[in-house]
Amino acid sequence: MxxxxxxxxxxxxxxxxxxxxxxxxxxxxxxxxxxxxxxxxxxxxxxxxxxxxxxxxxxxxxxxxxxxxxxxxxxxxxxxxxxxxxxxxxxxxxxxxxxxxxxxxxxxxxxxxxxxxxxxxxxxxxxxxxxxxxxxxxxxxxxxxxxxxxxxxxxxxxxxxxxxxxxxxxxxxxxxxxxxxxxxxxxxxxxxxxxxxxxxxxxxxxxxxxxxxxxxxxxxxxxxxxxxxxxxxxxxxxxxxxxxxxxxxxxxxxCWEQGAQARRALQREMQDALARAADGRIAWQLAGPAGAIAAPTLLCARMPDAACRGRLEALCAAQGIATRRWYQPLMHRMEALLPFCTLLPTPQADALAETLIGLPFFPKMDPAQMQRLTRVMEQAMRS
The missing domain is CATH 3.40.640.10 (Type I PLP-dependent aspartate aminotransferase-like (Major domain))
Structure with a gap:
């Protein structure tokens, strides 16, 4: 192939x-x-x-x-x-x-x-x-x-x-x-x-x-x-x-500098394409006073709700597109950790975990792969 x-x-x-x-x-x-x-x-x-x-x-x-x-x-x-x-x-x-x-x-x-x-x-x-x-x-x-x-x-x-x-x-x-x-x-x-x-x-x-x-x-x-x-x-x-x-x-x-530049350009291109496919209904991690990520290695989108994330995951799985729920389960939901930790209230993290999804992102990702991903995003949003 x-x-x-x-x-x-x-x-x-x-x-x-x-x-x-x-x-x-x-x-x-x-x-x-x-x-x-x-x-x-x-x-x-x-x-x-x-x-x-x-x-x-x-x-x-x-x-x-x-x-x-x-x-x-x-x-x-x-x-x-x-x-x-x-x-x-x-x-x-x-x-x-x-x-x-x-x-x-x-x-x-x-x-x-x-x-x-x-x-x-x-x-x-x-x-x-x-x-x-x-x-x-x-x-x-x-x-x-x-x-x-x-x-x-x-x-x-x-x-x-x-x-x-x-x-x-x-x-x-x-x-x-x-x-x-x-x-x-x-x-x-x-x-x-x-x-x-x-x-x-x-x-x-x-x-x-x-x-x-x-x-x-x-x-x-x-x-x-x-x-x-x-x-x-x-x-x-x-x-x-x-x-x-x-x-x-x-x-x-x-070769780090040129690699970092390529990663930033790819991130901008993919975020713009996916945001258009989602009709502006997805959110990205926002930079703070220290600035943005100089050499992104992951692409994580926040979907409008858990059901929409579930649809996107199912569509991706059916088409052989890998996804990941990054940093999930949250630490306070890891059974192996619970006996040894103290938990404070985590409403924002809990809400984030309901909607966050990691999408394919790597150097030399080709246009056809990006198009497949954006089409799947459109399908998930139409559903």
């Missing part, structure tokens, strides 16, 4: 990883150095590149094996007492909650803003006032960036540490002159793919260094320390990024 034929399935996502020829120079360097893990030259170069982008010192950035492990180790590095209450949105990927639990704390699940779909400082203030928490873990939902100046003011006012789960936010989420801590993912489906991996950016003194140590089992490597080199300074884990994943990330970084 030819690409884009009416009977071909349309996938939800297609990873945009650099081709083998683009990777070859980095792989050759890795092989020549005979360095494959444990903070090799490619990992150090990648960390330097990230530090330069964020305008920070190299000691304020560290890579990790995944964003999930990065979140766990950041939470461990904050020095919170065991069982601390960590405020986080119920509208997020499961890894946010599991990271809190695996760090030994209690997820306190709260609502999100109706337009941006983010946990905002105002929501956090209200939650803390009625049900005190010990830290806050906002999420850059679907890649939408947070206003870091607003979160810095929140930290200054409350004394609560804030860590942004920016897993999907590379290129969009910045410190923007404020203090803060960000954790990014380099998973294959993200805008900067390494296959697997992540990195931590933090202006908090010593935090990135602490994460780096914990990611290497917690072993002391500082000769000036009171501990012998090789002794455990803390109980960590193996969360180091490999040289192979750093090679893929460096190759991805080399």
């Amino acid at each position: 030819t690409a884009g034929a009416p009977t071909d399935p349309i996938p939800l996502l297609v990873p945009d990883v650099p081709d083998p020829l683009s990777l070859l120079p980095y792989l050759q360097r890795m092989h020549a150095a005979r360095y494959y893990s444990n903070g090799g030259p490619l990992v150090r170069e990648l960390e330097d590149r990230f530090a330069e982008r964020f305008g920070l010192g190299a000691e304020q950035v560290t890579t990790v094996a995944s964003a999930t492990l990065g979140l766990e180790l950041v939470l461990q590095s904050l020095g919170l007492r065991a069982g601390s209450r960590v405020l986080m949105p119920t509208f997020t990927f499961a890894a946010t909650a599991t990271a809190v639990l695996r760090a030994g704390h209690v997820p306190v699940l709260c609502d999100v803003d109706a337009d941006s779909w983010l946990l905002t400082p105002d929501i956090a203030r209200g939650a803390h006032a009625t049900d005190a928490v010990d830290a806050v873990l906002p999420v850059a939902a679907l890649g939408m960036p947070h206003d870091m100046a607003a979160w810095q003011r929140f930290e200054d006012e409350t004394g609560l540490p804030v860590v942004i789960d920016a897993a999907a936010g590379f290129g969009s989420q910045w410190l923007a002159g404020a203090s803060g801590t960000l954790v990014f993912s380099l998973h294959a489906t993200k805008s900067l793919p390494a296959g697997e991996g992540g990195f931590v950016v933090s202006s908090r003194p010593g935090l990135a260094a602490r994460v780096r140590q914990l990611a290497n089992f917690g072993i002391n490597l500082d000769p000036a320390s009171h501990l012998p080199v090789g002794a455990l300074a803390a109980v960590g884990t193996n969360a180091k990024m490999s040289e192979l994943h750093a090679a893929v990330a460096l190759a991805s970084l080399a």
Whole structure:
């Protein structure tokens, strides 16, 4: 069958990883150095590149094996007492909650803003006032960036540490002159793919260094320390990024800008076409003070009602068009999490979960695939 034929399935996502020829120079360097893990030259170069982008010192950035492990180790590095209450949105990927639990704390699940779909400082203030928490873990939902100046003011006012789960936010989420801590993912489906991996950016003194140590089992490597080199300074884990994943990330970084531009153009084209097909009756995630998503990786529409979403899902399934109810079930509807979480009122997140649908979106999506999707949207709306 030819690409884009009416009977071909349309996938939800297609990873945009650099081709083998683009990777070859980095792989050759890795092989020549005979360095494959444990903070090799490619990992150090990648960390330097990230530090330069964020305008920070190299000691304020560290890579990790995944964003999930990065979140766990950041939470461990904050020095919170065991069982601390960590405020986080119920509208997020499961890894946010599991990271809190695996760090030994209690997820306190709260609502999100109706337009941006983010946990905002105002929501956090209200939650803390009625049900005190010990830290806050906002999420850059679907890649939408947070206003870091607003979160810095929140930290200054409350004394609560804030860590942004920016897993999907590379290129969009910045410190923007404020203090803060960000954790990014380099998973294959993200805008900067390494296959697997992540990195931590933090202006908090010593935090990135602490994460780096914990990611290497917690072993002391500082000769000036009171501990012998090789002794455990803390109980960590193996969360180091490999040289192979750093090679893929460096190759991805080399072509990131043009990829981000193409993703933005595709998003505008698809949103406009789908909005016309839906006669303006669908809604999109709205940007806040920190701006829009610089390199979108997902396309999520809010349908007029649950019945309309159900019709669209059924029509898509019949035609081999993949869809996904992103971030659903909500965290407070996950049976495996419920015994370990505290739930605050979540009316906006509950309403969002009734109507949100993820639609196919990937680089090099062809016009025929887009036309099939818009026709299905028209059918769902006519019904």
